[in-house]
Amino acid sequence: MKKYLVGGAVRDQLLGIADENTENDWLIVGSSPEEMLDLGYRQVGKEFPVFLHPGTQEEYALARIERKVGKGYTGFEFDTSKGVTLEQDLSRRDLTINAIAKCNGELFDPFNGQEDLNNGLLQHVSDAFSEDPVRVLRVARFAAQFKKFGFKVAHKTHKLMKEMVTSGEVDALTPERIFKELEKSLLSTTPSAFFKVLLACGAYDRIFSALEKHNNQSHQNPFEFLDDLKTSNPRIKFAIWLKDEKSIAITELCKSIKCPKKYQELAKLTNTYYKFTEKFSTQTADEIFDFFKKTDALRRKERFVALLETFELLGIDVSNMIKCRDLLDTIDASQFNKIDIATAIQTEKRRIISSLLDNL
Structure with a gap:
């Protein structure tokens, strides 16, 4: 041996x-x-x-x-x-x-x-490549991981991948393998190449069928906004990838690829609120109260921190959100009448938010 x-x-x-x-x-x-x-x-x-x-x-x-x-x-x-x-x-x-x-x-x-x-070439060894649909995902993932070295997919390999899409071979991909390769690609500094390769061979719309269709005839890369983000958190990149999709499409996608619940939660919160937070300081006290309530900012602290980081990477000033969260977190429930403590706490939260807005 x-x-x-x-x-x-x-x-x-x-x-x-x-x-x-x-x-x-x-x-x-x-x-x-x-x-x-x-x-x-x-x-x-x-x-x-x-x-x-x-x-x-x-x-x-x-x-x-x-x-x-x-x-x-x-x-x-x-x-x-x-x-x-x-x-x-x-x-x-x-x-x-x-x-x-x-x-x-x-x-x-x-x-x-x-x-x-x-030569920086991602090239298949033999035609046996076409017998395993996971290889389409792997080529796309290697394109993302090695983009910094200038790697490209060989023309013959790209052609073979297109044939695998047309024949329906990629339809045999399991949700677990799709998410695994997706997550590995999001861990790279240039995940846009993963999506671009899948788009070019026609696999993107088959694998992520719940999402908005893209024009794969263009040589442009519509996913470059995902590259060189100052985070190594794949969950945050996942949320940024889906920020402009319909909420129901995100739900369907997450179900189809069986992604962890925390991925879906952050993606849906980003999708729902990133436009709202762009104009955070001009929102009403009631709207801001509702934002903190529905994001569960004070109880799901780690998730809210990830949400703020996502907003910040989208170019949003989160300083007033942090200030407001910190003020709300100082509320001492013991000072209120226990007969209707929930109403008292809500009233105090609204007062704090209104006061903060007045001082902005």
């Missing part, structure tokens, strides 16, 4: 961006499930054997050949027999830049991945 470091770890080393957080992807050639178990590895996959190292707990996968037998990324049969070669395994990977292996310092690059790394 022979052990190789493959995939993203090798790619990132060659790009000079690998660090202690980079996950190692190990490949074993010339072994079997029985031999791995005898060596003390613990199997964690059933249909496709993946093993945990007895010491490091890192994942080791047996070299495999795949055969497409059904729709989606689960529709495969695997052959992990000892005779599967390194090149056979690498030939089934998505992109040439992810099909480079390393063993004892020596690189194995049968599909010229290093050349594509040097």
